[in-house]
Structure formats: structure tokens, C-alpha cells
Amino acid sequence: MKVLNKEELLTAEGVLRKHFPKSLKVHGALCGMNRxxxxxxxxxxxxxxxxxxxxxxxxxxxxxxxxVTYYSKDEEILRKMLTEENVIDWSTYFMIGGFDFSHASMLKEVSSDMDVNNRSYMLGHVMYLPDTSHLLSPEVDSELESRISSLNLSHVDLVNKNWKFGGNKKYRNIADLISNFPSCCITDSQGQPVSWILVYDYYAMGLLYTLPEHRGKGYAKVLIRAMAKRLHAEGFPVYCFIEEENTVSYKLFKGMGFTEDPSYRAAWFEFNF
Structure with a gap:
């Protein structure tokens, strides 16, 4: 086992680009670290x-x-690292996020051997945009264009209370995302956000939400397009995770030009909860 230094992290970022979509989450996290x-x-x-x-x-x-996040081309090597090389502190609560669901059985076996409980937290599609020329371009009039801006820290509570995975423990996380990563919103006549999208620290688009009274106006499409173009222009992959049961969001991103590898699902498991 080897801990990578700054120069090696830059090299690894380039290597991981060759293994999309399965390496998207670790590549995105590495993009953030390297910047x-x-x-x-x-x-x-x-x-x-x-x-x-x-x-x-x-x-x-x-x-x-x-x-914990990982990308693996060899399940047996991964198993060995998790069990024999003290990569993870199995005595504490942690989550393995965005892993290839085909590894679920192995992870359950390992946690059982460690006498650690586990449970599924989320299973989702990995939607990505290999080529932004395929991105749907919704019409945006000048009035709506003038209402597109970025979120700021005064909006943390609004985002937090309308996020499925929000709550007191996530409040600081949202503040960190707004402070350090791209965000995009559409405001009302008082300048308050009515629809928004953020980027996680692994550069996946997420937390997309429109207040109920402002739905049906195409705001989500406008925000997805704006964020996708920004990420692409800055050299980041354009992707997101969508919960398996969220058919509305799945159809939205599919209709916008996003695609997926149908044989691949990303999962989140909790351990020692």
C-alpha cells in the first residue's frame, strides 16, 4: 500500500479519466484535491x-x-486492502460511497468477518455527459437570464431544509459546498432562490430542487445546462448520481442528453451505524 503525494495525485487524475463512468466519483474527488x-x-x-x-x-x-470512496479494477486486491492493510478503521462509523454495486456481496462478507454491521443507504444511476454537444439547449429569455446567479451562505438554511438528506448534521456540509464549489440558482423578484443546483466535493451535480410553487417553468433544465457548460469549460467531467427510484430526475437528465452504462450502478453503504 502506498499513500500518494501531490505530484502522484496529478498523475492519478489523468489515469482515472480512462475509466469513466466507473471512476467518475474518485476522479471528481481528485480534481478537487488537485485544485x-x-x-x-x-x-x-x-x-x-x-x-x-x-x-x-x-x-x-x-x-x-x-x-470512503474507491475505484477498483480487481476485487480480490480490494478485499485484501480492506482486510489486511488497515486501510479503513473498522471500529468507527463510516460510509463507502459511490462504489460499484457489483462489489456489494464482497463488502458485506468483509464487514461480517470484521463483526461490523452494514446497511444500504442508497442505490443509484450514474448519469454522465460525454459530449456537451449532445446537451439539450432550453430557451432562456433575457428576463430569466437576468435572474440566474450563484448561491451564497445566506441560502444554506433554504437548501438544507429542502434536501432529502439534509438536517442539522448536513448544514455545515452545504455551507462548505456553497463556499468552495460551483452553484447556480434562479431567483424571484426579491432576489431569493426559487430553484437551484449545487456541486458536491467530488464534482457531481446534485441537490437540484425547485420550490413547488415555481415548478413547471423549465427552471431545472436551465440550471442543468448552465452548470454542465460551466463544469465542461473548467475541465471537469459532467455527471450526477440519481436515486434508483427517482424516475422524474432520471427522465429529466436523460432528456437533457445524459447517458449511463446500464450494467453499472453506484451504491452507498453505511458501516458501524
Missing amino acids: DKPNALEVVVDTWPDFKVIIFRPDPKSKKALE
Whole structure:
């Protein structure tokens, strides 16, 4: 096992581009690290430079991060790293997020061997836009154009209370995202957001929401297009995760030109809860 330094992280970012869509989440997280975005992660690989497994884990010097993310081309090497090389502290609560669901059985076996409980938190589609020329372009009149802006910290409470996974524990997380990552919103005549989209710290689009009284006006399409074009222009992959049961959002992104690998699902599991 090897912990990557700053120069090696830059090299790994390029390698991971070759393995989309399965490597999108770790690549996005690496993009943030390599651009000095705040993080509390440490990156380890099985070998260097020809790694088969790359794992983003909470930095042992920080208690802030709780989520583990990985990309693996070899399940047996991944199993060995999780069980024999102390990559994860199995004595604490943590989540493995955005992993290939085909690894679910192995992760359950490993956690059972460690005498650690586990449960599924989310299963979702990975929607991505390989080519922005395929992006649907909704009509935007000058009046609506003037109402497109970015979120600020005064909007944290509004976003938090309208997010399915929100709550007191997530309040600071939303503040961090608004402060450090791209966001886009449409405001009303008083300048208050009525529809918005954010970007997670792994550069996936998310938290898309329109207040009920403002729905049916195409705001979500306008925001998706604006954010997708911005991310692409800045050199980031354009993608998002959509919960398996969220057919409305799935159809929305599919209609906007996003695609997926039908054989691949991303999952989130909690451990030691």
C-alpha cells in the first residue's frame, strides 16, 4: 500500500479519466484535491504507478471526513486492502460511497468477518455527459437570464431544509459546498432562490430542487445546462448520481442528453451505524 503525494495525485487524475463512468466519483474527488479545494482525505493505492485499486479514506490526522470512496479494477486486491492493510478503521462509523454495486456481496462478507454491521443507504444511476454537444439547449429569455446567479451562505438554511438528506448534521456540509464549489440558482423578484443546483466535493451535480410553487417553468433544465457548460469549460467531467427510484430526475437528465452504462450502478453503504 502506498499513500500518494501531490505530484502522484496529478498523475492519478489523468489515469482515472480512462475509466469513466466507473471512476467518475474518485476522479471528481481528485480534481478537487488537485485544485486545493478543502478536504479531509488521504489517497492510497495498492501499487504505484500501475495501480489496480485507489482508495480515498479519511485522513488519520482529521476526524472530519466519514466517507470512503474507491475505484477498483480487481476485487480480490480490494478485499485484501480492506482486510489486511488497515486501510479503513473498522471500529468507527463510516460510509463507502459511490462504489460499484457489483462489489456489494464482497463488502458485506468483509464487514461480517470484521463483526461490523452494514446497511444500504442508497442505490443509484450514474448519469454522465460525454459530449456537451449532445446537451439539450432550453430557451432562456433575457428576463430569466437576468435572474440566474450563484448561491451564497445566506441560502444554506433554504437548501438544507429542502434536501432529502439534509438536517442539522448536513448544514455545515452545504455551507462548505456553497463556499468552495460551483452553484447556480434562479431567483424571484426579491432576489431569493426559487430553484437551484449545487456541486458536491467530488464534482457531481446534485441537490437540484425547485420550490413547488415555481415548478413547471423549465427552471431545472436551465440550471442543468448552465452548470454542465460551466463544469465542461473548467475541465471537469459532467455527471450526477440519481436515486434508483427517482424516475422524474432520471427522465429529466436523460432528456437533457445524459447517458449511463446500464450494467453499472453506484451504491452507498453505511458501516458501524
